[in-house]
Amino acid sequence: MITLSNLTKTFGDSTAVNAIDLEIANGEFFSMLGPSGCGKTTTLRMIAGFEEPTSGRIELAGEDVTWTSPKKRNVNMVFQNYALFPHMTVRENVEFGLKIKKLEKARATERIERMITAVRLEGFESRHPAQLSGGQQQRVALARALVNEPAALLLDEPLGALDLKLRKEMQLELKSIQQQTGTTFVYVTHDQEEALTMSDRVAVMNGGNVEQVDDPRSLYEKPRSEFVADFIGTSNLLKVEVETWDGDIARAGLGDGLRITCRESGDRASAKTITVRPEKINVHAGPVDPGQGSLVRGRIIENVYLGSMTQLIVELSTGERLIVHELNDDSGGPSEAGTEVYLSWATDHSFVIEGAAKAPDQQAALPAGAESL
Amino acid sequence: MGVPMADLPTVTGERPGRLSRLLRPLAFMSLPTAVLVLLFLAPMGILVYFSFQFGDLTGSTGFTLTNFTDILSDPLYREIALTTFQIATIAMIAQLIVGIPLAYVLAYKAGRFELPLLLALVLADELNPMVRIYAWRMLLGREGLINEALMSIGLIDVPIDALLFNKFSVIVVLSTSYLTYTVIPIYASMKAVDAGLFEAARDMGAGWFTTFRRVLLPLIAPGIFIALLLVYVPLFTDFAAPTLVGGTTGYMLGNVVSDLVLENGNLNAGAAMSFLMLLAAGLFSLVAYQLSRIKQGAK
Numbered sequence: 022m023i024t025l026s027n028l029t030k031t032f033g034d035s036t037a038v039n040a041i042d043l044e045i046a047n048g049e050f051f052s053m054l055g056p057s058g059c060g061k062t063t064t065l066r067m068i069a070g071f072e073e074p075t076s077g078r079i080e081l082a083g084e085d086v087t088w089t090s091p092k093k094r095n096v097n098m099v100f101q102n103y104a105l106f107p108h109m110t111v112r113e114n115v116e117f118g119l120k121i122k123k124l125e126k127a128r129a130t131e132r133i134e135r136m137i138t139a140v141r142l143e144g145f146e147s148r149h150p151a152q153l154s155g156g157q158q159q160r161v162a163l164a165r166a167l168v169n170e171p172a173a174l175l176l177d178e179p180l181g182a183l184d185l186k187l188r189k190e191m192q193l194e195l196k197s198i199q200q201q202t203g204t205t206f207v208y209v210t211h212d213q214e215e216a217l218t219m220s221d222r223v224a225v226m227n228g229g230n231v232e233q234v235d236d237p238r239s240l241y242e243k244p245r246s247e248f249v250a251d252f253i254g255t256s257n258l259l260k261v262e263v264e265t266w267d268g269d270i271a272r273a274g275l276g277d278g279l280r281i282t283c284r285e286s287g288d289r290a291s292a293k294t295i296t297v298r299p300e301k302i303n304v305h306a307g308p309v310d311p312g313q314g315s316l317v318r319g320r321i322i323e324n325v326y327l328g329s330m331t332q333l334i335v336e337l338s339t340g341e342r343l344i345v346h347e348l349n350d351d352s353g354g355p356s357e358a359g360t361e362v363y364l365s366w367a368t369d370h371s372f373v374i375e376g377a378a379k380a381p382d383q384q385a386a387l388p389a390g391a392e393s394l
Numbered sequence: 395m396g397v398p399m400a401d402l403p404t405v406t407g408e409r410p411g412r413l414s415r416l417l418r419p420l421a422f423m424s425l426p427t428a429v430l431v432l433l434f435l436a437p438m439g440i441l442v443y444f445s446f447q448f449g450d451l452t453g454s455t456g457f458t459l460t461n462f463t464d465i466l467s468d469p470l471y472r473e474i475a476l477t478t479f480q481i482a483t484i485a486m487i488a489q490l491i492v493g494i495p496l497a498y499v500l501a502y503k504a505g506r507f508e509l510p511l512l513l514a515l516v517l518a519d520e521l522n523p524m525v526r527i528y529a530w531r532m533l534l535g536r537e538g539l540i541n542e543a544l545m546s547i548g549l550i551d552v553p554i555d556a557l558l559f560n561k562f563s564v565i566v567v568l569s570t571s572y573l574t575y576t577v578i579p580i581y582a583s584m585k586a587v588d589a590g591l592f593e594a595a596r597d598m599g600a601g602w603f604t605t606f607r608r609v610l611l612p613l614i615a616p617g618i619f620i621a622l623l624l625v626y627v628p629l630f631t632d633f634a635a636p637t638l639v640g641g642t643t644g645y646m647l648g649n650v651v652s653d654l655v656l657e658n659g660n661l662n663a664g665a666a667m668s669f670l671m672l673l674a675a676g677l678f679s680l681v682a683y684q685l686s687r688i689k690q691g692a693k
């Protein structure tokens with residue numbers, strides 16, 4: 022288990038990592054996701070021991086390793102540029118860690134061979150890194166780290182240098198190697214799809230802070246902040262003044278039978294914004310009974326055919342725009358640009374979140390009971 | 395256009411022969427280059443020619459091997475060769491011990507001081523060798539700074555004579571004379587090595603020495619090889635330092651050649667000695683080259 026408590030790193034007067042707390046369980050595929058410069062690499066390097074924290078604590082398996090040298094930590098790193106030893110063969114690269122640990126010859130050989138098989142590099146043992154493709158180099162880097170049987174493997178954008186197709190292949194391969202070996206993976210990426218498809222849990226980072234730690238589904242369906250909602254997938258954000266709270270359900274009437282209901286997700290006091298995913302919105306020609314859900318009215322202003330679905334942009338009376346994804350399965354409602362439509366979605370598919378990120382005057386809040394269109 | 399194939403002149407006939415392929419690069423060599431090469435090779439040819447000649451007071455000349463047999467059978471020369479080997483080797487090792495860390499600091503740690511330091515290193519070499527050597531004499535001599543300093547703090551009562559005019563002083567002077575040529579090639583080869591490799595090694599449990607021996611050293615072997623060519627070989631032939639600070643125990647092969655030619659006026663023996671040293675240098679370069687290839691895993 023890896024525990025980070027109150028971990029902070031400053032460079033000069035800029036804070037790269039800001040008092041983060043994380044707990045990563047044994048055998049977990051844990052990702053750190055966030056835009057460039059948000060502190061992912063710095064965090065990973067602190068876990069590996071290459072960067073000394075400014076303050077805070079790092080524990081590996083219950084042991085405080087905050088000031089322990091990297092060579093004494095039972096974790097291994099896969100570097101973004103692989104950092105393979107160019108003068109050694111594939112086999113010598115993989116052997117390196119075991120030679121240093123002076124592992125007995127027979128056992129070392131057995132481990133190396135098992136590892137080379139696991140990453141499908143049989144037949145390449147005597148090649149040098151320069152004679153390998155990017156994907157093969159990536160696999161050597163993986164084998165070189167995993168052969169040490171670390172408690173956790175730290176990977177810094179390991180697929181960043183590969184083309185899309187190879188990336189997808191390696192994603193599956195990484196995941197299956199992780200499951201086979203049961204090793205804890207701490208995986209850094211700025212590719213949200215990668216993080217969502219591979220991870221057990223994801224920490225979304227922003228400006229040195231951890232915004233949310235959750236399993237991929239919750240992260241997508243229940244974003245806790247505007248940043249997360251925006252960063253993960255496409256999301257609609259609406260400014261709303263909540264009128265009443267009913268348990269964890271917030272309600273705002275918009276008059277004319279129109280209303281918004283959604284679930285609590287973030288901090289109730291600062292709740293000003295709601296999120297709803299484009300594919301959760303249903304389009305109707307006339308007013309319908311949304312049951313417990315939300316119903317709003319607007320006009321289609323744009324219609325883009327995307328193959329399996331159509332993307333509509335619907336403008337509300339407030340000037341706010343919603344993106345709607347309609348499956349092209351012949352069941353859909355109106356989709357012509359210019360048409361007035363009603364949009365509905367279930368309560369469970371939209372959440373009130375903290376809405377501090379954007380300036381309030383940028384999008385006028387939907388005033389409670391205001392006339393729509 | 396539609397020109398029939400058969401009408402095209404056959405430009406691409408047969409493959410040119412092996413000899414003409416070998417000679418083709420020569421065509422690019424202009425006349426000035428050829429003259430320069432000739433001027434470079436001519437003295438060497440003359441050197442070799444003289445080393446196989448004898449000349450006596452009567453002025454008669456002719457082919458002989460005695461120049462070589464004389465040198466090779468003389469135990470005094472063997473002793474001087476051994477001294478030369480000792481001095482050159484120790485000076486070389488000293489420079490590597492100082493030069494490799496210096497190159498490391500320059501390449502990875504100096505940051506914005508990298509260029510100024512590099513410049514300082516190059517400028518240090520611009521210092522006139524005579525001035526440098528006399529500066530060392532002022533440092534190491536009986537009334538030199540070191541002795542003065544040691545006496546003034548009361549560590550010694552009488553000046554240490556062992557600092558100057560012996561092997562030690564030759565080694566000290568030679569070690570500092572060629573440091574630039576040791577550091578620059580090693581520094582250049584380090585610049586091509588990704589510092590991330592050291593982190594990777596550390597990540598897998600390697601200490602600094604293992605990282606140096608198993609990762610950095612093999613990768614900078616070509617740079618060390620060039621440093622050896624640039625420094626170790628000239629160390630064998632240097633005669634300024636041993637002449638000025640060598641005394642009698644720091645007498646080297648370079649002095650033998652200059653004394654044979656300038657003092658004894660025996661050009662033939664001097665040429666033979668030079669020729670032997672040239673052969674040794676060639677042989678050494680070949681061995682060093684092979685070794686550096688092995689270290690690199692013979693890519």
Ligand SMILES: Nc1ncnc2c1ncn2[C@@H]1O[C@H](COP(=O)(O)OP(=O)(O)OP(=O)(O)O)[C@@H](O)[C@H]1O
Pocket residue numbers: 032036037055056057058059060061062063064211
């Ligand atoms: N050695 C350093 N000196 C000064 N500032 C640094 C250093 N390393 C990182 N930073 C700063 O710390 C912040 C976080 O950097 P970090 O490399 O952790 O980002 P990241 O999330 O890995 O970004 P990316 O996705 O681009 O790799 C950045 O603003 C960066 O400029």
Ligand SMILES: [Mg+2]
Pocket residue numbers: 061062063
């Ligand atoms: Mg990074």
